[in-house]
Amino acid sequence: MKVLIIDDEEDVREIAKMSLNLLGGLDVVEAENGQHGIEVATVNKPDVILLDMNMPILDGPSTLEALRTNEATKDIPVIFLTAKAMTQEIEKLKRMGATGVLTKPFDPTTLATQVQDILKE
Secondary structure: OEEEEEOOOHHHHHHHHHHHHHHOOOEEEEEOOHHHHHHHHHHHOOOEEEEEOOOOOOOHHHHHHHHHHOOOOOOOOEEEEEOOOOHHHHHHHHHOOOOEEEEOOOOOOOHHHHHHHHHHO
């Protein structure tokens, strides 16, 4: 399974990449902002996207909206990574088309399992 991580924080991307790749055996590609993430998703066609909520250039919700209107990426499951995981916010993100929401900081030892569990739901 190929995972695209879109997050402006390099350390978050690196920890997630190591976790997903080394512990989960998943292929990982990265993007440092929403605009770049849309380009990477269009070219690489990942099986799932982990998307940060707050980023410069294009924030998470705007990125999700752009992914959903792009023919090449509209059906890729998107899981938000956010520090603000209040029930109202989670419901709003799911109404926008998010497959799931994971909170930051995430546990690197269980990230791959959490992603796979969300995709099974």
